[in-house]
Amino acid sequence: MSTPQVAIVTVSYGSDEALEPFLASVPSAGAEDAVVVVADNRPGFGEAERIATTHGAEYLPMPANLGYGGAVNRAVRGLPDSVEWVLVSNPDIVLGPGSLDVLVATGSADPRIGSLGPRVLNADGSLYPSARDVPSLRTGIGHALLYRVWPGNPWTTRYHRSESEPTGRDAGWLSGSCLLVRRRAFDELGGFDDSYFMYFEDVDLGYRLGKAGWLNRYEPAASVVHTGAHSTSESSSAMIRVHHDSAARFVARKYPSPLLWPVRAIILAGLRVRAEVETRRGRGGKV
Template sequence: MPSVAVVILNWNGKAFLEKFLPSVCSSTYGNLDLYVADNASTDDSVAFVKAHYPQIKLIQNKYNNGFAGGYNAALKEVEADIYVLLNQDVEVAPGWIEPVIAQMQQDPNIAACQPKMRAYHDQERFEYAGAAGGWMDILGYTFCRGRILYTTEVDHGQYNDAQDIFWATGAALFIRSACFREVGGFDDDFFAHMEEVDLCWRLQRAGYRVMYCPESVVFHVGGGSLPQGNPRKLYLNFRNNLMMLWKNLHSEDRWIVLSQRFFLDLLAAVKSLAAGKPKDMMAIFRAYRDYYKWRRKYVKKDTLPEKKLLAISGVFHGIMIWRYYFLNRKKFSDLNK
């Protein structure tokens, strides 16, 4: 039975910890340690954990370096065969760990895996951040089985098959610690958003598999740190997506993809302005400005082999936003029709 460490990265999340730690502490897996990694919170989260959950190991980061830097720092202090990175705003169903570990044990080449993610406030519906596993299209737009853009599906069992995916959600990410270290962990430059997609892409470039396990279910509130519609969130998503593409695309594909993305993102900025959201438009422009600044000083951090995008699991061989907006394909199962 491999050792498992559930590590909850917390930032000013006392209310979430009060609500959701009981479900995590009820986990029945036999070889389990629980951690709260506090990311320099300014509320009384740390005092709450110390007073009410002495069985939970506490890691206190000196600074708030976001999701990526926070986990990189915290996991240096965690010894386990498999890390489970769990958001502070997630409730877990009974027996949520065992099926994922069983699936990963079937093939040592499975480096990462995610459970089925449903919405906490609408528990029959898939949740935005992970749904039934993450995919990406040929232009780098990310989506999920069960969630395309902001359209989420009701779970009728339509995605109850275990499947290779492109990326596993960072809100409930099972990952072999050896694989996490082998590919260099998260990229600190990302701070937050898209860092798990970048990590899973690097895992696939290294020859590993990323999978979805439908027998495990968790419920995610979402927007615990930055809610949907926040210009800061939009900025990070655009900037980090561009950084990820530059880092991971095969050199033969990089300029083709990024040149097309430039025009589509410009269209998104104009659309935001037309919709009366000038802050969103400026967030996209700032994302491009900072992406170009980052690119000028970028030094390649990994030595992983290049891999053509269409050779990677979980890549949709088309343009998702075209199918969604112009062909009215709102469900994952309809994309190829």
């Protein structure tokens, strides 16, 4: 009987359309004996259980909607002790041939690596931003306040500069859309902070991994496609607000000093304005 060393965890929330091609892409990605778990945040809706069973994956219904990080944490806790690497992925990802094997090989070659991210492409072949620096206070303020009114400002440019550089490197954080984590590092930190219901749990994890001495490695030799067929598109206005709420939570926790409260207030005000602007645009309203 084989002893699995790699696991794959994906989270479904009525994600039938995306789940089928994701699971179909798993065999060619590598890690022949990988354990595959579908954590379902919306059990009883759709056909996630049937799809998971058809592809030989374990179906794990959640007791409630635990959010992305909470569902991943629940799934990881139930994995066999032998598992050393866990690929955490959105269901709207199609894994490229050999991509998982490349990530595992790169991570196994360097014990300092706590997480790895592949090159992520959009469905049209363009590069999806998946490896960035954790923004400094100055960059965070400039990006939060000016991105919508002056997209080419130097702070946003600095934050986005890695998007056009598909070269192997260490990053501040890697996109949780497709992320391989060393289980020991993940467990040491208690997994994702599940107070982030959705969004920024990956930024927070990368930041905490870095603080704990682990590396976040971007490995573009492994490639996946982000199809964008994700259930959050059903309620874009609500998701915009959740995104900005999570960003505000991260800022408050990264810079907790009482002396920095004016700076936090400026960033949070900028995030609130951006949320309102993006929500109105999403509804077709004037800004």
